[in-house]
Amino acid sequence: MILSGSASQSLAATLADEMDESLASVEYRSFPDGELLASAPGFEDTRAIIVASTISSDAHLELLQLQDAVREWGAEEVVTVLPYMGYARQDKTFERGQPISSRAVARAISTGTDRVLTVNPHETAVCDFFDVPAEPVDAAGRLADPLPDDLTEPVFLSPDEGALDIADTVQATYGRGVTDYFEKKRLSGTEVEMTPSDTDVTGRDVVITDDIIATGSTMSEAVSLLQNRDVGRVFVTCVHPMLARNARTKLAKAGVEAVYGTDTIERAVSQVSVAPAIADAL
Template sequence: MILPGSTSQALAAALAEATGEPLATAEYRTFPDGELLAAADALAEETPERAVVVASTTTSDAHLELLQLQDAAREAGVNEVVTVIPYMGYARQDSAFKPGQPVSARAVAKAVSTGTDRVLLVNPHEPGISEFFDVPCENVDAAPALADPLPPKLADPLFLSPDAGAVELAETVRDAYGAGDTDYFEKERDYETGAVEISPSDASVEGRDVVLVDDIIATGSTMSESIEVLHQRGVGRVYVTCVHPLLAANARTKLASAGVAGLYGTDTIERDVSTVSVAGSVADAL
C-alpha cells in the first residue's frame, strides 16, 4: 500500500500505478493549537503486508507528517515499512559548518530510521547522507529521465553543470540524450556572506544549444547568473533541467529574466515544471 504525504500526492499516485500497489487516501489535519495529524483510514480497513510511505520533506511539517504515517503503519500491524523520500529537506546540512551547529541531516535521518525498515532517497544533494540512517538506505538515480523532455534535435548540444560537483549529473543526462559534450562552470561561494562568484568554463558555447543540469534549483541565483554569462558568450538556446525544482521565492522570475528556452524538473517536488516523474526509477528500486 502506498501512503502519500501531502507534498507527494501526484508522485504517490504515479508510483501506485507503476507498482500495482493500492494507493491510500491520506488525511491531513491541523488542530487549533497548531498540531498536525496525518492518517490513512485504509489502514483500519486492511492491513497490507507492506506500506510504502512517500513524502518529500520540503517543510518541517512534512517531516512530521512522514513520521506520523510511518507510525500509523506500525500501529496497524504492517510487517514492512519502506520510506521513500523523493526530496529530503535538511540534506544540504550534512556537516557542522561552525562550532556549536548540528548535523541536521544526521538528526533527521535518525528520526526517520526509528519508524521504517528501509529508506529510498532520490538524488540526494550529498550522496553520503545515506550513511546517516540506522536502517538500509539506497540512493535512487532519476537523472536519466531529465533527457526526456528535451527537444529531439539540439544544435551541437553542450550539457553544462553549474559546478564541478554536478558534472557527473550532466554526463548522465547527456548519455541519456545520446549526443553532446559536457563541461561545467567554476563556482566559489563565500559561506559567510552567501555571495557566489562564477567563472565561465573554457568550452565554446557560441551558437550552441546548452542544457544546464543540476540536482536542485533553490533560489535560482547561481543558475540565472550562469545563464547570463552564457548569453554574453553568444549561446544559442539555453535549457535548464534539475531533479529537484524547489524554486523558492522568486527563482522562477530570475530564470525567466535570464532567458531560458525551457525549464524542466521532476516530481520529487511537485511544481508546474515537474514534467518528468521519478516513479519508474523508484518502482524499480522497490
C-alpha cells in the first residue's frame, strides 16, 4: 500500500497507478501550537511504501510520523521513497562545529524504515549515511521526454563537469546531439564564476541539464553566456525543480524558452513523472 507525504501527493498517485498498488488515505493536521500530525487511518497492509519529498522541516516530520503510524498498524515492511531528499547537499562540514545535516536526517529516517530509495541525490554517497539499505534511483532519462522533437543540432550542456552524467543520460535518451559542460568556479557561498565551453553553439539548440535548480542564479548566468554566442533556442531541464523565490523569472529574463522538471518536487514545470523509474527500483 502506498502512502504520500503532503508534498508528494501527485507522484504517489501516479506511482500507485504504475504499480497497480492501493493508495492509502493520509490525513495532515496542524494544531494551534504549530505541531503537526500526519496519520494513516485507513492503512491495512503488511507492506508500506511511503513516498515523501522532504522539501521542508515539516515534510521531514510528516515522514517520521507516517513511518511510525504504519508500524503502529502492524506493517512488517516499510520502504521509504524520497523523491527529493532535503539536506542532501549538506553532506560535509565547511567550518568547525557544523553538523553533517544529510547524515543527521538519514539517521532519523532510518529508525522507521527497512529500505530507502532516493531519486538523483546531489551526491550518491549520502546513501551511505543511512543505517538501512539505501540506493539512488536515476530518473534523469525522463527529462528527454518533454523536449521538442525538432531540436536543431542539439547540445546538451551541464553547468559543471560533476553533473555531466545527467547531460549524457538525457542526450542518450533523446537519441542525438553532443554533450559538454561549463567550467564553474565557486567564489563564495553565493557567488559562482562560469566559463563557457569550447563547443560552437551558433544557431544550435541547447539543453542545459542539472539535478536541481534552486535559486536559478547559476543557471541564468549560464544561459546569458550562451546568448552572447548567438545560440539558437535554450531549454532548461532538471530532476528537482525547487525554483525558490524568483528563479523562474530569472530564467525567463535570461532567454530560456522552456523549463522542464520532474515531479520529485511538484511545480508548474513538472512535465514528466519519475514514477516509472521508482517502480522499476521497487
